[in-house]
Amino acid sequence: MRDRFELFTMAVTRAYKYVQQIKKHESATFGIKGIHVMCMVALGKSEEGLTVTELSARCCEDKAAISRTVDNLAEKGYVAYEETEAKRRWRTKVTLTDKGREIAKGVDELIEDIVTKIRGDLTTEQEAAFYRVFSAINDRLAEYCEMLEAR
Template identity: 30%
Template sequence: MVDRFERFSYAISEISRHWHKLATEEMEKYGLKGPHSVYLLTMHRYPEGITAPKLGELCGKDKADVSRMMSILEKKGLVTKEGIHQNLYRGVFKLTGEGKDAAEHVRKRVSLAVEIAGKDLTDEKREIFYEALESITLNLRQLSKEGLPK
């Protein structure tokens, strides 16, 4: 059992470390950091705009992180806010033209990275892998909320 835990922990840690390194390298072109890529990619899927609470939910981030990231992306000219400007949680964030270009660039680079990272997997193994990751994520999310059973 310990061997499985060690292999699992090491693999997740390695994937995360290398993924964040690649994301950081890509985002440097825009004067941003790796975590901004998640926001750009998520917003890219919502061309009509997205609210801060929905963005936080989809990115797995809290209000403070969403607020900080949107402020940075607005200052860089990649995002605009439409609606009530005094309140972050009313209104909608949209990518600007420059933001759409940046998001599309990042999306293409991410697709290439995922393709290369999984090049040795058959379609069947890839499908099983993603299903397993989703299951592990959901189970760990539940455990982190409820705690381990006694």
């Protein structure tokens, strides 16, 4: 059992480090950072925009980091806040600008290319099974963590 724990933990850690390395390297192509990529992807999927709280949940990052990221993207002209009052920004929707949509489109194309390369010769069924199992494991990890916090 311990061998499976070590194998799982090391595999997830290695995968995370590789993903971070890819995001860091490839996002530089667009003049943005890895955390910016996740925000751009999430905002690109939302016509009506997202709040910092919603972005935080979708990107699995804390609100302070997402707030700084959104501020940085706004300075670059990639996103805009619906609310201009600084005190209320964390509760207001953030949307991509035209310039941001161009970047998001390029990021989406790059992601599609990377995912295709990484998928390699896996069949559609193998890939679907992997994500189904990995999602189930993540759900169980979340349940376990909720149980820990309830103690």
